[in-house]
Each structure stands twice: as structure tokens, then as C-alpha cells.
Amino acid sequence: MNIYDIAAEAKTSISTVSRVLNNKGNVNPEIRKRVEQVLKKYDYKPSAIARGMVSKTMKSIAILTVDVRVTHYARTIYVIEQEFSNRGYNVTVCNTGGSIEECEKYMEILSEKQIDGIVLIGSVFNELINYPGITSKIKDIPVIVANGKVNLPNFYSVLVDDTKGIRTAVDYLYERGHRELVYIYDMETDSGWAKRQGFLEAMKLHDIPEAEKRVISSKHGLEGGLKAVDSLCSSGIGFTGVVCGEDITAIGVMKGLKKRGFSIPDQVVITGYNNSPDSLICEPELTTIDNKPELLGGLCAQLLQDVLEGKISASSLAIQPELIVRGST
Amino acid sequence: MNIYDIAAEAKTSISTVSRVLNNKGNVNPEIRKRVEQVLKKYDYKPSAIARGMVSKTMKSIAILTVDVRVTHYARTIYVIEQEFSNRGYNVTVCNTGGSIEECEKYMEILSEKQIDGIVLIGSVFNELINYPGITSKIKDIPVIVANGKVNLPNFYSVLVDDTKGIRTAVDYLYERGHRELVYIYDMETDSGWAKRQGFLEAMKLHDIPEAEKRVISSKHGLEGGLKAVDSLCSSGIGFTGVVCGEDITAIGVMKGLKKRGFSIPDQVVITGYNNSPDSLICEPELTTIDNKPELLGGLCAQLLQDVLEGKISASSLAIQPELIVRGST
DNA sequence: TTGAAAGCGCTACCAC
DNA sequence: GTGGTAGCGCTTTCAA
Numbered sequence: 001m002n003i004y005d006i007a008a009e010a011k012t013s014i015s016t017v018s019r020v021l022n023n024k025g026n027v028n029p030e031i032r033k034r035v036e037q038v039l040k041k042y043d044y045k046p047s048a049i050a051r052g053m054v055s056k057t058m059k060s061i062a063i064l065t066v067d068v069r070v071t072h073y074a075r076t077i078y079v080i081e082q083e084f085s086n087r088g089y090n091v092t093v094c095n096t097g098g099s100i101e102e103c104e105k106y107m108e109i110l111s112e113k114q115i116d117g118i119v120l121i122g123s124v125f126n127e128l129i130n131y132p133g134i135t136s137k138i139k140d141i142p143v144i145v146a147n148g149k150v151n152l153p154n155f156y157s158v159l160v161d162d163t164k165g166i167r168t169a170v171d172y173l174y175e176r177g178h179r180e181l182v183y184i185y186d187m188e189t190d191s192g193w194a195k196r197q198g199f200l201e202a203m204k205l206h207d208i209p210e211a212e213k214r215v216i217s218s219k220h221g222l223e224g225g226l227k228a229v230d231s232l233c234s235s236g237i238g239f240t241g242v243v244c245g246e247d248i249t250a251i252g253v254m255k256g257l258k259k260r261g262f263s264i265p266d267q268v269v270i271t272g273y274n275n276s277p278d279s280l281i282c283e284p285e286l287t288t289i290d291n292k293p294e295l296l297g298g299l300c301a302q303l304l305q306d307v308l309e310g311k312i313s314a315s316s317l318a319i320q321p322e323l324i325v326r327g328s329t
Numbered sequence: 330m331n332i333y334d335i336a337a338e339a340k341t342s343i344s345t346v347s348r349v350l351n352n353k354g355n356v357n358p359e360i361r362k363r364v365e366q367v368l369k370k371y372d373y374k375p376s377a378i379a380r381g382m383v384s385k386t387m388k389s390i391a392i393l394t395v396d397v398r399v400t401h402y403a404r405t406i407y408v409i410e411q412e413f414s415n416r417g418y419n420v421t422v423c424n425t426g427g428s429i430e431e432c433e434k435y436m437e438i439l440s441e442k443q444i445d446g447i448v449l450i451g452s453v454f455n456e457l458i459n460y461p462g463i464t465s466k467i468k469d470i471p472v473i474v475a476n477g478k479v480n481l482p483n484f485y486s487v488l489v490d491d492t493k494g495i496r497t498a499v500d501y502l503y504e505r506g507h508r509e510l511v512y513i514y515d516m517e518t519d520s521g522w523a524k525r526q527g528f529l530e531a532m533k534l535h536d537i538p539e540a541e542k543r544v545i546s547s548k549h550g551l552e553g554g555l556k557a558v559d560s561l562c563s564s565g566i567g568f569t570g571v572v573c574g575e576d577i578t579a580i581g582v583m584k585g586l587k588k589r590g591f592s593i594p595d596q597v598v599i600t601g602y603n604n605s606p607d608s609l610i611c612e613p614e615l616t617t618i619d620n621k622p623e624l625l626g627g628l629c630a631q632l633l634q635d636v637l638e639g640k641i642s643a644s645s646l647a648i649q650p651e652l653i654v655r656g657s658t
Numbered sequence: 659t660t661g662a663a664a665g666c667g668c669t670a671c672c673a674c
Numbered sequence: 675g676t677g678g679t680a681g682c683g684c685t686t687t688c689a690a
Binding site for chain 4: 007012013014015016019025026027028031050052053054055056
């Protein structure tokens, strides 16, 4: 059943059927009624593919992320999907696993499908600009980078001030009298580096010397946090406060410290990052930095909408994270 | 740049270009070489939309779920996406929020886009069959229901034996000497009901009377679990073991019990369901039922692939959950 | 082995 | 207001 069949049965032309389908142009009420009846009779749905062929758009966008299973990404994706589906778009989700080859494959398919826009979630994607093989494939598709920045004309950014986020955590611990702080550095992305930077800046501001020595490298995650405690304790560095770049690592650290007999927050205080649901599960509940993934998703969606509608829009927005104080400090 | 431009520059016809593009039919090696050079010169990518117009498929599937932010769903989605993207498909994710209207809107768009297949994640979707307005829209699209069953010719199922899952938990606690068990019933879906059923069956099997009275209704989640403890304690029911339908509720229950001075697992044992990452964060770590979301996703993907390729395939598979013993029992 | 031509199902333009 | 028609960029069939 296509538009010709409808036109034939309604005894009119496909042009007129198209008009009533899209509510465009004037149609004699009588004919419109006749067409609408036939439309309903067959529960007719126009082919989005044929339409896309003419209009050059299928009304769909793509979200690329390392892994949807990371709650923080899922929260951002959720908002973007809701926002776009409300406007009749579909959202394709791609898990790149951080691999450049995967990313390139996705970009190729997406460009063949003439996707309307792309959202990149995670600062891992900052390095994309180093791969012309990728950027060239999507040079006429608008791209929003969530918490990242790529200097290309079709790229737009929504940034999260992670440096300030960690600075806020350090400031808070400092105010509460803690001087012997360490930072657990667990993600080698731009965002991870920015957080590390926040720690160093805050330490400098408070005249605490040798801050670099107080940065402990660790693997991300519960296990990583546990092992970080081992490194920390065997390093001989004194500490009464541990600032972490991720909640789950912080929770690992907390577990590790408790296992070694430290009492939280009496002997050691801990802060995490992300305000994840995990931070309410652990005991004590984790003081953390809320980097507002829902707001991030909302702003990305808004920005992409604006770009798609041709509105001139800020090509770069910034989100200010916020401290959430709980039992671990 | 389209296939005509390529043909013109390579001094051949679009038919021949199409042949080298798709590696179909024989092409004179010399001409093939010439075409390939032009293809590379312009980094030409054929339009998937135009191709879709002819082939009636855009090589894309959709996943509908209540909410991607639920880790359990995200894990299932992840596997399906990986499996399909490996075969050149794109995966559209739709968050219905459990609303029938949303679901209907999605189905309409998906059918207009002539999506190749649909995966429904969550037994909430079982009730779909009651809405002909929905099922009629997708009557010629194959649908896989993850952990659900819909009796329609184009619907296929991968089931998780949740009844057995909970039965396993109860059996285990029984073997360890616990007789005073209660069940926290926190999801009014078919799966929730199946779990409740598992509790009742196991209790009956072990000749423990009045099992129905030992089912406590609760809201899902951390808060729900906390409140369930209040109901439980004020109910006067004696208990030394709490079986829960979801990890996060179990963790809420555990928190609530600890707050009231119960020691876990010495005075009360607790089991959860899902083997979520949360179950490793709480303290003590949670004994739980692994319902294998990755396996679920893998089987859904496999089944859908088979259906798409026209292979006759089991229209209904079942996954057996497994007990994971940890510190809470 | 090659190329001309007929669709695929729509939108948009233009003449009536 | 209406309808004919020219595309959109491919795949596929059929003659040559």
C-alpha cells in the first residue's frame, strides 16, 4: 500500500494525498475527508525512507559512547533520547568501547545513513580530531561533544568544569581542617587530567607543598580503589583525606581503608565524583561532586536542536559541578 | 556526489559502478580498477537511504525498554547493540517509561522507518498484546521479548525462569536452617509476580505454612526497602531471612535492618536479585540471584538474527538463573 | 561483460 | 484547488 493506491481509491492524485498527509497547501474539505477515510481504512503510514530520499533526512541522531552500561553515560543518554523522541527523532546508540576502529566504522555507517546529528559522550572523544579518517567522514554532520572540545567547524561543546569540581572538594576538606590530602587519579582522559589539575591547583592555593607526590595513580573501579589503598599505605605518605576522581573508585578506597581498620569519616575522610546512585549505597554514604549528567544531556540536546534548526547558538557551554556532602566526610 | 558522478568520471555506467560497489556480478578487472580509483578519490559513500528504498531495509533494529538508566537493562542492551553493530546494523534505543502512549508513538515511527526488528526488554511489555493499536502497527516486524511472552505470530521470546530463581534462594536459606522467611514483593510486572510465585512454591515445598502472609509489598528501590523494614517490624511477623525481588530493594532492607540494630548475616540473612554491581558495593556484600542479562541479550540478538535470516528457530528459549553466595547470608 | 531503463514511494514545482 | 511530472540515488532486470 503506497501513496498511489491511496490516491486511486480516493479518486484523486498523489499530490493531493501528499497535501493532506503533510497538512500543506489547500485541499477541498470534501476531498480531504475522502482521502482521510481511505487513509484510516488502511491504517496507511507513509514510508519514512522514501520521504528521507527526498528530504535528505530520516530524522534520527546518533549517540556515541564508550559503554552504555556506565550509569553516568546512561543518565546523559536518557535525557537526550527523551528530548529528541519528543520531537519525532529516533536515537541510535553506539558503544565504541573506546576503540578508534569501532568509532570509524560507526561514523562510516552513520554518514551513509545521513544521520542528522551526532552526540559524543565522554571526553575520550577529544582525541578524535587526531584522526582525519574519522572527522572527514562526518564533516557535514553537526557534532556535539558532551564534556569535550574539538576545534572543528561542525563540532560544538557542552563542557563540565571538572577542574573546579575537584577544587571544590579539596576546598571543602581544607575548610574542615584537613591538610594531608591525597588524590586518586584513575582515568587517563582529558576529564581525568582536568580533575587532577583541580587537585593540584587547590593544593597550591592553600600553600600545601609537594602536591604532585600526593597524586596516586590507580585503576578505575572497585578493585582499583582497593589496590590504591595498598599503594597509598605502603607509600608512607600521611593522609587524613582522600579525594577521588570517580565514585566507584572512592567506594573501593573506602572499602580498602575500612578493611585496614580506618574509621570513616573519623580518621579519614573521602570524596567521590559523579553523585552516582552508588554513593548512596555504600556506608557511610559518600560525599561527592554532582556533575549533573541530566543537565549535560539536556544542554547537548538543546544545542543540537538549535544547530539543526539553523539557529545561531553558543558553540560552547559550561556546567558547574556541585558538592554534595554526606557521611564520608 | 552520487553514483552517476562516479560513473561519469570512470567512463562507465552506473550499473557497473553498482557492481563494483556491491561485489556482485562480473566486472572487467580494468574497469573495476578505474572505478575503484574514482571511488577512493572522492571517498565516495553510497546513500543508505536510496539503497533502503530499493531493498526495503535500512539495516537497523530498535530496542524498547522502560529506562536505559536501569543497569540491568543497560547490560542487556549493550550486548544486543554489540552483536548487531558487528553485522552492520544500527540500534535505536527507545525509553518508553512504561507508558502505553509512548510505546505506541515509538511503534508508529519505527514502522514508518521500516525497522528490521524490535527487541522489547522487560516483562512490562507482556501487556502489549492487549493493545491492538500497537500490535497492528508492527504486525510484519519480528519482535523479540526479553523475559516476556506475547502470543502473536511475529513475536518470539527469551524467558528467564524467575520463579526458579527465587525458589533457589529460598531453598538455599532453608538448607542453612532458616525457617522464618519473608519475601519483599516490589515489582508488579509478570516477572515480579513470577518471583513471588517462586517464594510461595518453595515455602510450600518445605511445608512452611501461611506463606502468603509472609509476602510484604513494598516500593522498588532503596527507599522502598527502608520502608519495607518498617512494615515488616511493625507487622509482628518473626523473621530471620529476607528474600527480595531486586538487589536495590534488598540493599534498602539491609540498611533499614542495620539501622534498627540487626546484624547481617548473624541475626538476619538477606538475598537480592540481579547480581547487580550494587551487590558488591553494599556491606556485607549481597547474596543474590544472577539472572544473566548479558546472556539474555546474546540470546535475543541470536534469535532475532535467525528470524531475520529466515532460519527456523526456537521461538522460545529459557535462561536458568543462578545463586551467587556472598556475605549477606 | 556492459549499459539502458524501469522502478522503489515520496515531495515539490508548475501549469492549469 | 488540483494533478501531472520531474526528480531523489540507488538496485535489478533485460538486451545487447
